Amino acid sequence: MNGPALHERPSAPASWRITLPHSAAAVPAARALVRSAFAELEHGADIDTAELLTAELVANAVEHTAGDAPIELVVELLPTGCKVEVHDPDPVPPGNLTRPADREPDLWQEHGRGLLLIRTLSASCGHRPTGSGKAVWFRLPVVPRQRQPQCRPRPAS
Template sequence: MAAHQLNLSLPAAPTAVTTARHRAVDAIAEWDVVLDDDVVHTAALVVSELVTNAVRHTATGQVSLHVRILESALRIEVCDSSPALPAHRDPDGHSESGRGLFLVAALAERCGAEPTPVGKRCWAEIAVPAAAPAPGIAVSLPL
């Protein structure tokens, strides 16, 4: 499967969440692979949650989104300039936030966060059932 990717730099503002989600879904739709609707919807939710966290917790004005398809997963990465890694906490029934990372962990095959030289990277991998080429795309099989 050919590697496809989206790399996007966004302002650390609430409007970045909608922009990131739409751009990711549009990019995935343009790739020459057919992904299950559940994978695309899950990707949209994961992008929204990770970008929202980055916007809320970044120390400077930019966040970046990277989406790429691997052989068996759709990998989503969001980077920001805050060195503080996300902490899992148990929100009580009255909390208005704190559930996003639980959603990401429940929806993704794997997820995590790691420091970078300029902040952190939060990532998630969504399992991709054997993706098929888009209709009209020729596939050559070895003889």
């Protein structure tokens, strides 16, 4: 786990829904919403991973859907973890989200690793059709608290 993660669990589900522009500006806005939502409830899922995977989903929606229809971000914080969905107007499912790619991504290319990151770092992920296109989602579990050491270090002699 990289970066800080808070370990308090919300007692009841909470959700945020925001419409984002179909532009590169949607990515930092989505990251900010995720960070704010987690901080507001002191949620226990890994904030950094949630931000990274959200940015990947939003960037994919902007890059791979035609037109300028807005994108919708839905963040749900649950006692057991979180679920993030990105809704876009294109009904075509994402390429290799739920199954490994036929070939390894080219390490020298800028693109091609986003869905691999989502598959690898999330507890689960997938997509579903919606009335206006599709929703692509991932889930992250609550991160357990680090155990505190039971003994104290001896003073130096």
